[in-house]
Each structure stands twice: as C-alpha cells, then as structure tokens.
Amino acid sequence: MKRARVYDVRNGDTDYRNLLSDNRDFIFWNEDILKDTRSGEVVFFVNREQREVLYTVATSVLRTGARSRRSWLKEFEYKGSIYGAKEGDEFRMYKVRQAATIPTGWKWTHPLRRNNIAELSISETADNTARLTRLHDLKQLFPKGPAPEVLEMCNLHVEGVNLTVNEQKIEMKLVGPPRSKKAVKGLENGKTGLTFSHPYRQLLMAVKTKPFVLLSGVSGTGKSWLVRKLAYITCADAALRNTKHPGNFEMVRVRPDWHEPNELLGYLVTQGGIFRYQCTGLLRFIVRACRYPHIPFFACLDEMNLARIEHYFSDFLSILETARWEGDMMAYDAFISSHDVFLYSQEDPGFWAKLGIEGDTNLQAYFLERGIVMPANLIVIGTINMDETTHTISQRVLDRTMVIEIQGVDMKHGATSPAETWKYPDTYEAATALITGRLSGSEAYNNNAKAVDRITDELTRLSKILEDSPFALSYRVREDVILYCAYNEALAANGLMPGNWLNICLDEAICMKILTRIAGDDADCGGIIERLQTATMQYPACQRKLSRIQQQLRKTGLTSFW
Known part of the structure; x- marks a missing residue:
C-alpha cells in the first residue's frame, strides 16, 4: 500500500476554504506543507472547526501561485476557477474520495504535533502506538464507504x-x-541499522531472508x-x-x-x-x-x-x-x-x-x-x-x-x-534491521535491476551444471539468494561497503543454498563437484567447501556438505 497521512486543519486556517473546489470534488494543498507527496498517496484532511473530514488521494496535477495582473491577488487558475495561493509556491490537487461529518465532542486521542501532520502507514520514524490510535479515531468518523478499507490496510492487526x-x-x-x-533504542540514537562489517551480519541477513x-x-x-x-x-x-x-x-x-x-x-x-x-x-x-x-x-x-x-x-x-x-x-x-x-x-x-x-x-x-x-x-x-x-x-x-x-x-x-x-x-540496531525493510522479489529487482541480473546470470550458470541431477535448483532458491543479497546491499545506507560486496554475498549464498544439496557417491556427484569448482573460482568460501567435499569423496567413496 502507498503512503497514507493525516493533516489536521487548525482553527483559523483559511487555506482550506480557498483551496477546496466549489463542488467539493477536490482540494489543492501546498507542497511545502505536505512534503514529498507522490501521486496515489492518501491524505485525510481533518477540519474540526468546520466539522468535516476528507479522504483524498494525491494526483499529479500541480499549479503554481502567482500575483494576478488583474486583481494583484496571489492565486492560480484551474478549469475556470480561481484559487487563493502564496506567490511562487506549488500546490498539488487531491481528489476527494469520501467526505464525512465530524460529530460533536469528537477529538484526537493523541493530538498531532505542531506541524499538523502524522503518518498513518507504517514507517521507521513514526510513533506507531499513536499512529494506531489515530487510525482508530478516524474509523469512528467513517463507519462505511471506501475510507474504512484504506484505514484497515494501514492497520496491521485485526479488529x-x-x-x-x-x-x-x-x-x-x-x-x-x-x-x-x-x-x-537504536532509533533514539539516530542509528537505523547494521553495517556490512557487523560480526553477526551474515546470520542476521540469513534470518531476515528466511525465518528458519x-x-x-x-x-x-x-x-x-x-x-x-x-x-x-x-x-x-x-x-x-x-x-x-x-x-x-x-x-x-x-x-x-x-x-x-x-x-x-x-x-x-x-x-x-x-x-x-x-x-x-x-x-x-x-x-x-x-x-x-x-x-x-x-x-x-x-x-x-x-x-x-x-x-x-x-x-x-x-x-x-x-x-x-x-x-x-x-x-x-x-x-x-x-x-x-x-x-x-x-x-x-x-x-x-x-x-x-x-x-x-x-x-x-x-x-x-x-x-x-x-x-x-x-x-x-x-x-x-x-x-x-x-x-x-x-x-x-x-x-x-x-x-x-x-x-x-x-x-x-x-x-x-x-x-x-x-x-x-x-x-538495538539488529532489531531494527530485522523488523524493517522486508522486500518481495520484485521489489528487490526494482531497487537494483543490475545486481539482480548479475545474480540470476550466476544462478543460471550453476543451474545448468545441476540440471538432471537430484540437486537441481528451484525458484525458491533463486528468490532466497536475491533477497539475501538485497538485504545486504541495503546496509550501504549505514556505512561503507566493500567494493566486491555482491561477490561476498553470492559466495555466502551459494554455500548456504546450493552446496548444502550435494551428497552421494562418485556417480552421483563426482563430475558435478569438478564442474562447480571451475564455475566458482571467484568465490573463496565455495572453493574451500568444494575442496573438502571432494577430498571426502576420494577418501571414502561418499561425500556430502556436512
């Protein structure tokens, strides 16, 4: 789901009346106030003075305020109507999907801060206890219609x-x-996650990839x-x-x-x-x-x-x-x-x-x-x-x-x-790293298509070696390797990364997900081991493990990862 926020229209804010369309189908709002808004995001405008709440969705329509040569007032025009505005500021149009009346006596359980804005969707910086309470407050204003569905999507838990x-x-x-x-506490200290050099980095990223x-x-x-x-x-x-x-x-x-x-x-x-x-x-x-x-x-x-x-x-x-x-x-x-x-x-x-x-x-x-x-x-x-x-x-x-x-x-x-x-x-940077930033395979690809293409190319090479054997690779293996590398790549936001970080992660992932499958006698895997050794020359951990697997095969006639 895309980002959702609430804007509390305070007493005396005349912009609300100036920026709401006559047919109440849409409202414009200053981009400097609702910062970083993207088309499709949700904003709830709560105007307690006029006892009205609007469920809106941001559009791509933008207008810039300018001084009118006719009236010398600051304004902009949209479809024949004039809207009051600050000179030089940009205003985005929000389509009204649902409006509701605020009943007498309704108020915020957790009042919003000075900037009048609060997150409704999950974020790393939001106070989520207050966030969930505000969702509950808004649900009281929208007993039915499309707004409750959006609010429920913001709420991770069943009511x-x-x-x-x-x-x-x-x-x-x-x-x-x-x-x-x-x-x-890691967030209170301004730390949002692990660095690539963390001593438990490999295990933590494996855990984030797979809960087993x-x-x-x-x-x-x-x-x-x-x-x-x-x-x-x-x-x-x-x-x-x-x-x-x-x-x-x-x-x-x-x-x-x-x-x-x-x-x-x-x-x-x-x-x-x-x-x-x-x-x-x-x-x-x-x-x-x-x-x-x-x-x-x-x-x-x-x-x-x-x-x-x-x-x-x-x-x-x-x-x-x-x-x-x-x-x-x-x-x-x-x-x-x-x-x-x-x-x-x-x-x-x-x-x-x-x-x-x-x-x-x-x-x-x-x-x-x-x-x-x-x-x-x-x-x-x-x-x-x-x-x-x-x-x-x-x-x-x-x-x-x-x-x-x-x-x-x-x-x-x-x-x-x-x-x-x-x-x-x-x-508690480790807790933050595990709980936040979970991805799907498609999101990992969108974040870094070049890296994912390199990963799939490597897996394709290895898959050809293992095809028609009991150790053939599956889509599940591909997904796990992509996510493992993507979670490691995200650590770049917290500190320096080695230039060969992707090789390091592929080396670890191949050991964790592919070499563990190798087991049997010389007929089962002798040739496969030799071909894997040639195909993984750039991966030192794989080379060490394959060498031990091969030595065990030569000594006993049987071998396995273990």
Whole structure:
C-alpha cells in the first residue's frame, strides 16, 4: 500500500476554504506543507472547526501561485476557477474520495504535533502506538464507504467486534501494536541499522531472508550460544529484558523419539469425555511473540537432527510455504485454526491460562478470529551435528532453510579471559534491521535491476551444471539468494561497503543454498563437484567447501556438505 497521512486543519486556517473546489470534488494543498507527496498517496484532511473530514488521494496535477495582473491577488487558475495561493509556491490537487461529518465532542486521542501532520502507514520514524490510535479515531468518523478499507490496510492487526470470549462480549482494539520509537533504542540514537562489517551480519541477513535457519558444526562450537546472543542484541522492549535470559528467547531440546508435531505445538487430551489441551513451552512462546510484533523472537531447537526434522517439524515446514504479503506485513497460516481455538476455549476452561493470556481479551479475540498463526517476528534456528547418532537433512528441509556452517575454533579465545557475561546493549540496531525493510522479489529487482541480473546470470550458470541431477535448483532458491543479497546491499545506507560486496554475498549464498544439496557417491556427484569448482573460482568460501567435499569423496567413496 502507498503512503497514507493525516493533516489536521487548525482553527483559523483559511487555506482550506480557498483551496477546496466549489463542488467539493477536490482540494489543492501546498507542497511545502505536505512534503514529498507522490501521486496515489492518501491524505485525510481533518477540519474540526468546520466539522468535516476528507479522504483524498494525491494526483499529479500541480499549479503554481502567482500575483494576478488583474486583481494583484496571489492565486492560480484551474478549469475556470480561481484559487487563493502564496506567490511562487506549488500546490498539488487531491481528489476527494469520501467526505464525512465530524460529530460533536469528537477529538484526537493523541493530538498531532505542531506541524499538523502524522503518518498513518507504517514507517521507521513514526510513533506507531499513536499512529494506531489515530487510525482508530478516524474509523469512528467513517463507519462505511471506501475510507474504512484504506484505514484497515494501514492497520496491521485485526479488529473484531462483538466476539464472545468466556461467555463475555468484548470489542478488540489494536491487538499487538507494532514497534514504536521508544521500543527500539537504536532509533533514539539516530542509528537505523547494521553495517556490512557487523560480526553477526551474515546470520542476521540469513534470518531476515528466511525465518528458519540451520547452524551446523561440530559439538561445542557455540551454535546455541550464538542464538541466545542474537536474542540479547535484539531484545529492544524493556518488558522482555529478564535478568536470567531475554524474554524473546526459547530453548527447545529435541529428543530422539520425536516423530509428531505434537511435541512442539501440543495436543488435545480427552479424559472421560472432557477435552483438555496440552500446551507446550514453544506454543506459549509463539503466543508471546504475537504480543510483541515489534521484537524478533528466537526459538532455538537444539540438536535438531537427533530426530527426523521432516516428521516432527512438518507443520512448520508446511506453514512456511504459506508466506504472503498482507498490506505491508508478511502473514502465514495458523498452527491451530480459529475453529479449534474456539473449541478448545469452550471445552477447556483453563485454555487461555495455559497459553499465558488469561486476562488478555484482545489477544484471545485475535486468536478466535485468525487462529494461532505463525507470527512474522518468529525465527526458528536449529542447531545440527553430523555423527552416528543423528539423521541426515532431507532436500525438503534444505529447500526451506538457510544453512550456516560454524567453522574454526580459536583455542585461545576465552581461555584467559572471563566467561561471557550476558548483557543487554545500549542500542538495538539488529532489531531494527530485522523488523524493517522486508522486500518481495520484485521489489528487490526494482531497487537494483543490475545486481539482480548479475545474480540470476550466476544462478543460471550453476543451474545448468545441476540440471538432471537430484540437486537441481528451484525458484525458491533463486528468490532466497536475491533477497539475501538485497538485504545486504541495503546496509550501504549505514556505512561503507566493500567494493566486491555482491561477490561476498553470492559466495555466502551459494554455500548456504546450493552446496548444502550435494551428497552421494562418485556417480552421483563426482563430475558435478569438478564442474562447480571451475564455475566458482571467484568465490573463496565455495572453493574451500568444494575442496573438502571432494577430498571426502576420494577418501571414502561418499561425500556430502556436512
């Protein structure tokens, strides 16, 4: 959706009468006041003195004020009518789509600032708590018509009216407000994101590309430690900063006997004809993530391949495929449908308490309307080891994840220094980077067509090597590589970038998404490995990994990325 704003016409502002057309079909406004407006953007003009509100859409029509030789008044002409204006200023025409009367006693819950203007659509600088409240105020002025649809698009959250929760009718308002400036200290300090040299840049950009990431490496290299560290540096809401561990972190220790999704999401138990839902710690964590949509939430599934991932993690893998844009937000299907949520809440009197939202009727109503969905801020990071006690990673899993290999152990690190002390940082640039600036593949192309063309050319070369093999590339791989590179490119706004940044990112992405697929004997992949080595000469990480894969094949007759 395009940008939407509100302009509060203050008492004594005569421009409103001078610039509104006689038939009230359009209104002009000064470009110096409504700065950076583009055609198609929405502006609500609220004139409390004349008890009128206009829902308008900006057009491309511009007029410049000039002193009339006839009357010496400052004005401009449009279709035979004269409009008062400041000399030399430009005025844009806004088409009136809907007008409404402001009832007596109506006022802003959060008054606008001195410049009379406030954002209604999501932005990195808007106070989103006040923004959502103003949306609610405007909805009271437009009970029907096209304006409510636009206001709903600006609102990331469902408003359900007259829903029954525990036999009580409630109205749900502003469920889970998005990030505000107060929540993310990085914004207060004028910092809007990471630099390319950030120590966790690769992992953070992989997480932003895909909400499911695997960390591989030998046991004891700090994989789960790294996930906990990410939670600390992104815990931008003071309400979640517990002394023992961040409230946006959950450790789930996988057991070898897991084979059903119930182990993660819970299950229904029937005793004597009475329904009771058995909740899990992860399900409660998912519910908590819905309460804080402005904060990244990290679920760490430790030793994930002790059991078969595609069995107990099947619901997650399926729901990842339902990702879609709803307005400006990524949305997913529900883990537990709205029908089942209603059933469990009716049959099990302790259902809401088990989820940790016994007194939160707003969130209860949201789940009754939508089901318990996968929130857009939920990130699952699994740690995996490869030995005789673990399972291999299937192509179905690899296709839906980003894999980062933790390599190299510095034996001197930490040996003479104090143990890690877990502290929350002063600023939260990492949280800002993960929550803002999400793109679709087409948006990434529009932002830098030249870079995307280079990426697709490289993927085409590699795809020809892998075609007619079990390792053939998919559109999903292409999308992930493009987005990963685009998110890294966006870091240029925060600091210097290396001149070969795209080569660095392609090197990382090929390792994460393509080389992880290589496995088998000499007949399966011997020739493919050699051709990939030739095709990736400019990528040092790929060269090192392919060399190790080839050495393993020569020694044992079998090989894999792991």
